[in-house]
Amino acid sequence: MYEIDISRFLALHNNSKFLRERVSEVPGLHYGLMYPMHEYRTGRNLRMSPIYPKLKEAGAVFGQVMGYERPTWFQPTDVYEGGTPYRIAVTNTFGKPPWFDYVSSEYEACRESVGISDYSSFTKLELWSAGDEVVKALQYLCSNDVDVPVGSIIHTGMQNEGGGYENDCSLVRLAPNHYMVIAPTIQQTRCKRWVQKHLPKDGSVSMADVTSMYTAICLMGPLSRSLLAELTDQDLSPKYFPFFTYKDMDVGFATGIRVMNLTHTGELGYVLYIPNEFALHVYTKIIEAGETYGVKHVGYYAMRALRIEKFYAFWGQDLDTTTTPLECGRTWRVKFDKGEFIGRDALLKQKEEGVKRMYIQLLLVGHDEETDFWSWGGEPIYRNGKYAGATTTTGYGFTFKQQVTKYSVLAHDHPNVLILESPLQSTNSPWIVLQVCLGFIQNLDEHGEPQIVTNDYVLSGNYEVDIGGRLYTAKINLHSPNLPSKFPDKEREAYHATRDKMVNEPILRVIP
Structure with a gap:
């Protein structure tokens, strides 16, 4: 019943100016033909990552999720006076979509070379405690075992009493009593609410929503390790940085980058969680170093195709x-x-x-x-x-x-x-x-x-x-x-x- 669950909204969806603009579009949709991948045209350019202008310059065609502008695919365009135009994704067919060839080339980059994608919209929470209270709380909330070595990442569900998924997330153990939760973009409100509801009532476990503090850039593809190695002195070999682990790294001139060895699509790659003030610098360094490897911008539709093939x-x-x-x-x-x-x-x-x-x-x-x-x-x-x-x-x-x-x-x-x-x-x-x-x-x-x-x-x-x-x-x-x-x-x-x-x-x- 997610469609009628109020927890699918953020506070921004209750902004009166946003509502007045969006409601002018909604009634007409009830009488129109709803094509796949529909995108609203009102209430846009609301939440944007620090690298949004660069993505737009690179030809991004945008979708919106939880108010976030997220590239769906990249399509080269002429640069007009005043900059590259803002474009909203359109499918408008039940057959072969107009964006097929662009997504195909992005998909190929992720499978055979290297792609770069903006994951910034993902929900990001942190939980911590003075003692082991946070470990006990997450063991009760999660169906997987969260008591893993520091630096490990696990994928886990948070089930309800019937065994169903209230949340499906990645859990990163940053320190013995400190975790980071990475959850789907649409889970930002309901994930927080579900976790808060089941934390100890004595306040021994603290939680913070850090979604807006980090820009997340994903590098995926067989050449992603070689590309990232150009930007850091860390040993990225599987022996020292295995799959499903994380490390704090210097990338370019920036410090404190949380680098996760996973991609959410099954390809070799890394997700870099970058403090926002360093995001543009790290992105620029990746693009510069990536020229040697043929790095290609990748949108959500290509990522979707990758994960569906990988089941x-x-x-x-x-x-x-x-x-x-x-x-x-x-x-x-x-x-x-x-x-x-x-x-x-x-x-x-x-x-x-x-x-x-x-x-x-x-x-x-x-x-x-x-x-x-x-x-x-x-x-x-x-x-x-x-x-x-x-x-x-x-x-x-x-x-x-x-x-x-x-x-x-x-x-x-x-x-x-x-x-x-x-x-x-x-x-x-x-x-x-x-x-x-x-x-x-x-x-x-x-x-x-x-x-x-x-x-x-x-x-x-x-x-x-x-x-x-x-x-x-x-x-x-x-x-x-x-x-x-x-x-x-x-x-x-x-x-x-x-x-x-x-x-x-x-x-x-x-x-x-």
């Missing part, structure tokens, strides 16, 4: 307050043996009884990108001709399209499962995958009541997705795929965000 779920798009970790391949992130936490009893019960829906990735077959309608989310999924669920988020399979004819085989036991592996001798595979859909499926009986869903049930079905009244055959994945790359990275290949291994499995598999 990464996002809160508010794939996950909500009714979704549990057991339903979306994240059982391994739930540490039942650490002690009591919110939602533990509900999750233990579900673990014992089984889940009644399951998160899946569908690869559509036979879709013509030029003439067919595209999937945009909310499309019905059919199993063996019967309705079984709906898509949540969808995207174009850039890597799947390039590699499926070279690297795909059908699983011997499950003929509807497409597996990416080493190149085959023959490249005559008939499957051309263009659309990738994430979603949930159920096992509905003759009365429409959901029954237990197992891996075997999912993998044994024949699937179709209905896009605009036309059915497309779909191959199914239950786990994050290893996508082929010219620059394979063992750390990232070892990490599968969506999988069904049990609670004691380490985050990373050992790869020889």
